[in-house]
Amino acid sequence: MLADLAVGKVLSGELVTDLSLNNNNFAYVSQFVDNQMVMETPRDELKFVLDNQGCSQNEIQLRITEIASYLGIIDLLDINEKRLSGGQKQLVNLASALILKPKVLLLDEPTSQLDPIAAEKLLQVVHKINEELNVTVLLVEHEIDRAIRYANRLLVMEEGSLIEDAPVDKGLRDIYQNPHLKNYLTQVDRLILELNLPTDQQLPLSNKEVGLLINQHRTSLKSVPRKILVDTTAENILEIKRLNFRFDFNGPQIINNVSFELKRGQSYCVIGPNGMGKTTLLKTMTQQLKPQSGKILFAGHKVQNDFYQKVFVLPQNPAILFMEDTVAEEIKYQLQLSRRDTTFEAVLEKFSLKGLEKTSPYDLSGGQQEFLALALGFIKNPQILFLDEPTKGLDPNKKLELGQMLNQFQKTGGTVFVNSHDLLFAARFFDQIAMMFDGKISQFTTPTVFFKDKFFYTTEINKALRETFPLALSWEDIKRSES
Amino acid sequence: MNKLILNFQKRTNSVTIFVYLLGIILIALLFNNPIISLINLIALIFMAILVNREKIKTYFKFSCVIFIVTFAFNLILNQRGEDVLWKFYSFQLTQESLLNGFILGISFVNLLWAFYIYNALIRVKTVFELLSSLLKNVALIFILTIQFIPRIIQIYNETKSIRKFRIQNEVQQSKLKSTMDLMEIILNKAVASFMNVSDTLILRGFNNHQKSIGKLEYRGADFLLSILMVSGLVVDIVMVIGKVGVINLGSIDVQLIFTNSELILLLINMILILLPVIFGGVNYLWWKFYISKITASNTTTVKKYR
Numbered sequence: 141m142l143a144d145l146a147v148g149k150v151l152s153g154e155l156v157t158d159l160s161l162n163n164n165n166f167a168y169v170s171q172f173v174d175n176q177m178v179m180e181t182p183r184d185e186l187k188f189v190l191d192n193q194g195c196s197q198n199e200i201q202l203r204i205t206e207i208a209s210y211l212g213i214i215d216l217l218d219i220n221e222k223r224l225s226g227g228q229k230q231l232v233n234l235a236s237a238l239i240l241k242p243k244v245l246l247l248d249e250p251t252s253q254l255d256p257i258a259a260e261k262l263l264q265v266v267h268k269i270n271e272e273l274n275v276t277v278l279l280v281e282h283e284i285d286r287a288i289r290y291a292n293r294l295l296v297m298e299e300g301s302l303i304e305d306a307p308v309d310k311g312l313r314d315i316y317q318n319p320h321l322k323n324y325l326t327q328v329d330r331l332i333l334e335l336n337l338p339t340d341q342q343l344p345l346s347n348k349e350v351g352l353l354i355n356q357h358r359t360s361l362k363s364v365p366r367k368i369l370v371d372t373t374a375e376n377i378l379e380i381k382r383l384n385f386r387f388d389f390n391g392p393q394i395i396n397n398v399s400f401e402l403k404r405g406q407s408y409c410v411i412g413p414n415g416m417g418k419t420t421l422l423k424t425m426t427q428q429l430k431p432q433s434g435k436i437l438f439a440g441h442k443v444q445n446d447f448y449q450k451v452f453v454l455p456q457n458p459a460i461l462f463m464e465d466t467v468a469e470e471i472k473y474q475l476q477l478s479r480r481d482t483t484f485e486a487v488l489e490k491f492s493l494k495g496l497e498k499t500s501p502y503d504l505s506g507g508q509q510e511f512l513a514l515a516l517g518f519i520k521n522p523q524i525l526f527l528d529e530p531t532k533g534l535d536p537n538k539k540l541e542l543g544q545m546l547n548q549f550q551k552t553g554g555t556v557f558v559n560s561h562d563l564l565f566a567a568r569f570f571d572q573i574a575m576m577f578d579g580k581i582s583q584f585t586t587p588t589v590f591f592k593d594k595f596f597y598t599t600e601i602n603k604a605l606r607e608t609f610p611l612a613l614s615w616e617d618i619k620r621s622e623s
Numbered sequence: 624m625n626k627l628i629l630n631f632q633k634r635t636n637s638v639t640i641f642v643y644l645l646g647i648i649l650i651a652l653l654f655n656n657p658i659i660s661l662i663n664l665i666a667l668i669f670m671a672i673l674v675n676r677e678k679i680k681t682y683f684k685f686s687c688v689i690f691i692v693t694f695a696f697n698l699i700l701n702q703r704g705e706d707v708l709w710k711f712y713s714f715q716l717t718q719e720s721l722l723n724g725f726i727l728g729i730s731f732v733n734l735l736w737a738f739y740i741y742n743a744l745i746r747v748k749t750v751f752e753l754l755s756s757l758l759k760n761v762a763l764i765f766i767l768t769i770q771f772i773p774r775i776i777q778i779y780n781e782t783k784s785i786r787k788f789r790i791q792n793e794v795q796q797s798k799l800k801s802t803m804d805l806m807e808i809i810l811n812k813a814v815a816s817f818m819n820v821s822d823t824l825i826l827r828g829f830n831n832h833q834k835s836i837g838k839l840e841y842r843g844a845d846f847l848l849s850i851l852m853v854s855g856l857v858v859d860i861v862m863v864i865g866k867v868g869v870i871n872l873g874s875i876d877v878q879l880i881f882t883n884s885e886l887i888l889l890l891i892n893m894i895l896i897l898l899p900v901i902f903g904g905v906n907y908l909w910w911k912f913y914i915s916k917i918t919a920s921n922t923t924t925v926k927k928y929r
Contacts, residue, residue: 163826163828168826170819170822170826172819175816175819175820175822175823176819176823176826177823178747178820178823178824178827179746179747179748179751180746180747180748184746184747184748185827187748188748188751188827188829189827189828191751192827192828192829193828197840236826236827237826240828388677423784426788428784428785448787448788451788452788453785453788455781455785457781459812459815460778460781460782460785460812461785461788461789462808462811462812463786463789463804463808465811474789477789477790502811502812502815516789520788520789
């Protein structure tokens with residue numbers, strides 16, 4: 141079954157298993173949340189899977205009842221697929237995979253398109269399946285923060301080779317020794333390992349354990365929060381005044397009387413769960429959607445046609461931006477349009493696209509597509525860079541590179557506006573953060589001010605150390621006192 | 624979707640829904656008597672409003688445009704007739720060509736509205752259950768098409784709005800070239816999305832299924848509605864063979880005829896088109912009656928007379 145999904149051939153080696161390789165033993169859930177449902181409702185989808193196995197009506201009824209009760213999706217069974225959230229769709233996909241009672245569950249970045257809360261819920265369900273049903277779970281991820289707590293074994297792949305296969309504690313300690321993989325560690329584990337604090341506990345550590353450990357050594361530690369210079373005198377590049385938007389006449393107010401300004405040379409990040417209007421806000425600000433009321437001023441003037449030349453939008457799905465057949469053609473096309481003095485080779489180098497010149501942009505991985513789209517944006521050199529969930533599909537190293545590139549862009553006078561549910565990314569790389577919920581946006585404030593009084597919606601380091609170092613947001617914010 | 628229609632959709636199986644949809648398409652196709660067509664159109668629009676209100680305005684505008692275009696083209700192409708209403712050089716407008724244009728326009732629009740209802744009521748499951756045992760490949764194409772078309776529209780809209788941020792104003796291209804380029808991009812993107820759907824079908828075991836699938840459960844309502852629809856359609860076909868409800872479209876002597884037979888035909892068609900509402904309505908009334916029988920009311924008046 142899975143072999144049918146892969147393009148290419150196995151050159152050598154073989155799969156050794158006592159199980160026969162079919163849908164009844166192996167189930168697979170992919171990262172593409174939206175393309176995994178064929179039917180209109182979860183009930184039809186589950187029935188479709190069982191129908192294909194030739195199950196009787198009685199068996200179909202029993203199995204759907206069983207799986208829907210177990211995963212808590214009874215209420216979703218008759219809801220149209222279009223009305224399901226990403227998290228709910230992924231639960232249905234999981235149900236479709238589990239309904240054939242597999243022995244092995246293969247998950248390919250199942251949470252990459254979900255917000256933190258939905259991702260956490262999904263992983264808890266996967267953990268329950270693993271613990272209660274004794275189903276073997278193999279989860280492929282580029283970000284191990286959440287999943288590592290539930291894992292027994294850690295395997296690391298690099299350039300096609302398996303470079304680590306060990307129990308989680310050993311695996312995490314090993315990857316700390318590898319400079320290229322250090323960033324994959326959870327923030328709290330990284331903090332303890334960086335500070336070299338003695339502990340008998342096995343990795344990964346919980347926030348509570350780290351909080352206690354830091355408290356024991358607080359006298360030898362100090363908090364060094366990131367310094368942010370907010371230039372209040374900078375010119376307003378974009379002004380949003382009493383913006384309102386809804387999709388239907390009597391529908392919910394997706395953007396509800398929102399007002400704020402973006403200043404030249406500053407970076408802004410809007411955080412919040414999925415479905416709260418972040419993308420709609422970005423689309424309205426960039427004239428992709430027409431607001432019902434409100435005013436948008438670009439550099440003090442009403443938005444005109446040249447607006448599209450002066451800003452760049454990187455949508456949630458970067459593939460929407462691509463227009464050519466190969467990576468090289470995409471870059472050359474943008475270089476030609478933007479008449480920049482940057483060379484083609486320099487772009488390839490900077491955005492880690494070397495060796496991919498002849499590849500179709502659609503065949504790139506999620507992270508590579510994101511970087512190609514970003515390269516097109518930087519080549520254009522706009523006044524404002526709008527990015528919608530740019531960290532989706534990026535590994536921790538790539539996130540770091542992205543953050544550094546955005547900071548570099550800011551230094552040249554560019555303004556950055558980003559939607560993200562990645563709290564750590566927001567805390568580390570942005571000057572101003574606001575939260576969007578139910579169409580309303582909070583006031584933009586610096587990350588330390590924004591996160592210091594948050595209880596649930598904050599970074600893991602802040603949760604763990606709020607009693608001792610309330611301004612610390614990432615592992616880099618705590619250092620050893622020099623005395 | 625209206626609650627009566629939803630009731631019809633929930634209480635009937637795929638075959639019944641399919642027979643109904645086939646029926647309204649046939650009704651829209653078979654008759655061209657302007658009075659019957661006009662009444663059919665009203666019934667179809669009424670049903671369309673009930674089945675899917677969301678896109679009704681856009682579709683209404685679209686069907687008006689189609690009507691006007693069909694009407695205008697027919698006036699230009701078919702200038703036959705003796706009652707000349709207006710003459711401009713070699714172009715003449717006759718009463719017959721007006722009537723022909725109107726009939727053709729209405730017939731076309733009727734068909735569009737029948738497909739609107741079809742689109743709103745049909746579910747992938749319905750087609751799959753009906754076709755996959757016999758015509759697996761047709762079912763596959765259908766599933767992919769149903770997934771494909773809305774996705775192409777979505778990709779088209781997204782690409783069009785995002786493209787503006789990449790292309791500079793000064794790049795001058797002919798409109799045709801620009802549209803061709805856009806189409807190529809959209810198809811490239813759609814194919815990638817298409818491959819994901821195909822992967823999902825493999826994961827769901829569609830390529831492996833051996834046994835007959837999509838076993839349907841028939842209830843009394845299914846038999847009753849199917850019999851009603853089929854009988855109505857048989858009557859319709861007999862009437863068409865007998866030239867009832869059909870006029871000589873395109874001819875010089877196109878005439879409006881409306882006898883008792885047309886009236887009966889009109890009533891049958893109305894009932895057939897509105898069958899889901901009637902079925903839902905009867906069920907709703909029955910439900911109210913049933914509830915009144917089994918529920919003890921606690922209002923003061925009822926308590927007093929209990």
